[in-house]
Amino acid sequence: MQLGRDAYTGKPINIDEVSQYYDIDHILPQSFIKDDSLNNRVLVAKPINNGKSDGVPLKLFGDNLATGLGITVKQMWNNWADKGLINKAKQNNLFLDPENINKHQASGFIRKQLVETSQIIKLATTILQAEYPKTKIIVVKASSNHYLRNEFDLYKSREVNDYHHAIDAYLTTICGNLLYQAYPKLRPFFVYGQFKKFSSDPKKENEILKKTKNFDFVAKLLGSKAPNEIRSQQGKVLFEKNKIRLQLNKAYNYKYMLVSRDTTTKNQEMFGMTIYPRAERDIAKSRKLIEKRKGFSTDIYGGYTGTAAAYMAIVRINKTKSSQYKVIAVPMTKRAILNKAEKEGNYEKILKQILSPSILYNDKGKRKAGVISFDIIKGKVPYNQVVQDGNKKFS
Incomplete structure (x- = not known):
């Protein structure tokens, strides 16, 4: 460069x-x-x-x-x-x-520090504002949380568990409240819906932008060189590092937190995307393949290893002397057929026809010994759905 x-x-x-x-x-x-x-x-x-x-x-x-x-x-x-x-x-x-600095440059620097540009955040904010129209929604950039994590040595690991989401929410609340109290004149930049009103008043906008000469807003409050206490112009204590540190340490020591996940079904690739060679060239000779395309024999062209699952189903397999509950994958290749069946009101009937070969018959097409029939207990179980069996939970 x-x-x-x-x-x-x-x-x-x-x-x-x-x-x-x-x-x-x-x-x-x-x-x-x-x-x-x-x-x-x-x-x-x-x-x-x-x-x-x-x-x-x-x-x-x-x-x-x-x-x-x-x-x-x-x-x-x-x-x-x-x-x-x-x-x-x-x-x-x-x-x-x-x-x-002209007003356009000043506005750009302020927006870079305080305005969240992520489309998913904007969408979430719009939904929240529609649900709670009288509430002021403060949008906080992730970099603000980063300052607090660095200052208080708050480590983040996505591999251990999902508790870091709860800590991030807590940090966001602290940062949002502090920004709101410390910079009342800059609220239009980070309080949802206020910027349009602010920018439509050139006199008010110019007054604020002309007076703003320093744009490191967050580090000034939360960085390593920031004072222990942040006070308003009226002398009110807005933020006390030692107090916040104790509260965050307490939260970090919680052993259990409730975690909610969005349940979902899949609607993308129909197979595992790896294409394997025909058996004579494959190290794993016993790999069962599916044609890459109709009419393309796996003995010549190789193929995929198996169909991807759109979601799961819970069935009860009735045997001669007992019964067994089992979670079965519903193949992605049958999703369109099942969606149509669901609209026509005969979903379970079609699902049973689709699952019958794998439940009642073995790979050679012979009836499995001792298996009489099966019933659909739950026809559609999305991913991340929690299932409780006695005292045990699964997802």
Whole structure:
């Protein structure tokens, strides 16, 4: 991206000395805005980076001559952009002067810090607002939770259990409440539905944007350098780190939490997507294959290993001297037929016809010994459905 040159002096970079003598610097300092993207980072010599402190490159280096190039550092940056090595966002960061930010730039920086852009979050917010029209819904970016996790050493593991979702919800509540109390004038950016009213009043919008010169809103409240107590302009304590730390530690030590999952059925691939070779070329000679396409013999073309399941069914298998309950996979290949049967009101009848071969007969087509018949107990059991059998639960 930098054509082998120091971003602030233009001096050639010795690739063999990168780890020893160079730093990755934030173009716009973190005291100004929290942005760890590649658009806000450059490679520079350590002494230059140490001397930069909280300044911006444009003021400190922009008008200097780039070593050995016969042009200014600003012109060097423009050359990178002209060659397509850096994008417009990075070029804008290099040329930004915090003292002369227009309202569009200010609005963009505020939105980057406080406005959630995820479409699924917007959809969830819309649904909640429709359900609770008198409620103010605060949308919190995940990066805000990240600050609290780092500050309080709150580890997150998706592999152990699903409790991290509950902790994230708790952290979101803490961050949302703090932002709401600490930045009353910026609420239109993170309280659902308020931005439209705010932006339709240019006078009010300009007043707020002109006064805002620092855009690192979250780190100022929740980062490692933030004070233990955050107070409002009226002196009210909005946030006390030690108190919140105790509450979060208590939540982290809960041994059991109720976890709800959305039950679902599948409606995608009909087979396992791996295509295996014909038996004579397959290491597992006994693998039972399904044709890739009608008329394509598995003895010649190989095939898939088995059909995927759309959902499950619970059946009772009646035997000569006993009965047995079993969970059976309902194949994806039969889903369309079963959907039609469900609309026509004969779902269980068609399902029984579909399941009969696998329950009553073996792979060679012979009736299984001792099996008389079977009954459909539950014709459709979606994934993530909890089933209780006596004192045991399954899903």
